[in-house]
Amino acid sequence: MDPRHLYFDERLSLTGCCVYCGVDSGSRDHCPSKVLLDEPFPLNLPVVGACVDCNNNFSLDEQYVACLIEAVICGSANPGHVSRENIKRILTDTPGLAARLKESKRLDESGNIVWDVDADRIRRVVLKLARGHIAYELSAPKFEEPDSVSFVPLILMSDQQRSVFESPGKGSLVGLPEINSRAFIRAVTSPGWVVVQPGRYRYLIEPDGAFVSLVMSEYLACHVAWYDD
Numbered sequence: 001m002d003p004r005h006l007y008f009d010e011r012l013s014l015t016g017c018c019v020y021c022g023v024d025s026g027s028r029d030h031c032p033s034k035v036l037l038d039e040p041f042p043l044n045l046p047v048v049g050a051c052v053d054c055n056n057n058f059s060l061d062e063q064y065v066a067c068l069i070e071a072v073i074c075g076s077a078n079p080g081h082v083s084r085e086n087i088k089r090i091l092t093d094t095p096g097l098a099a100r101l102k103e104s105k106r107l108d109e110s111g112n113i114v115w116d117v118d119a120d121r122i123r124r125v126v127l128k129l130a131r132g133h134i135a136y137e138l139s140a141p142k143f144e145e146p147d148s149v150s151f152v153p154l155i156l157m158s159d160q161q162r163s164v165f166e167s168p169g170k171g172s173l174v175g176l177p178e179i180n181s182r183a184f185i186r187a188v189t190s191p192g193w194v195v196v197q198p199g200r201y202r203y204l205i206e207p208d209g210a211f212v213s214l215v216m217s218e219y220l221a222c223h224v225a226w227y228d229d
Helices: 052-074 085-093 095-103 119-138 159-166 182-189
Strands: 027-030 047-050 105-107 113-115 148-153 194-197 201-205 211-216 220-225
Touching (some): 052 211, 095 105, 119 211, 119 220
Antiparallel strands (some): 027 047, 105 113, 194 201, 201 211
16 A cells, blocks of 8 residues: 555645745745756655745845755856856846855965855755745654754765765654645655755755754755754
8 A cells, every 4th residue: 555645744835834834835946946956857746835925025135045956066157157057047147146256265375275155145045945844744744943053065074974964864854744735645655855856956854853954956965953952
């Protein structure tokens, strides 16, 4: 018997509140945002309830993060030098953003390229994504502030750090989520990382939603944790 047919939670079809701030939702939001993905977009992208203010306010931050990651990977914020077509369009259409990214690039004393990033904007995007994934997978939005939000390039992780980050089921990543949640269905059918788009975006949540990990463009590894419920 297909375990997906055993239970259905009516909360899975409800989008009554904004999963980011808790007010009544006036729109819906893809999680992850399409700016973090490539066309053609995957079918059945996760969608959560969002108010218009949150939907609009996060857009510029997500645009910044997507363009920053691509610029760092390509070593340039020049639209003609980046490889992702949607990022090329954004940098072309928003010269102010392209200019800010170009100004943030510099050489350190050893001649290595260094990017001065807006960590607050990255943090807002990472936390927004984590909240969206928890709400979608567990049908239980998490509005409280997390205990930890971290992000680091995968290439800067040690082998041990990478192993812990990549391995579901280690440490706190044990057990099963609530039996009628999307996360439960995933756990019994295809446990592990949820690959939204290969090479572009994947995420993993701990069964009770206390930890969320995600990777953007196989470059930026992010982790959000709530230690106390």
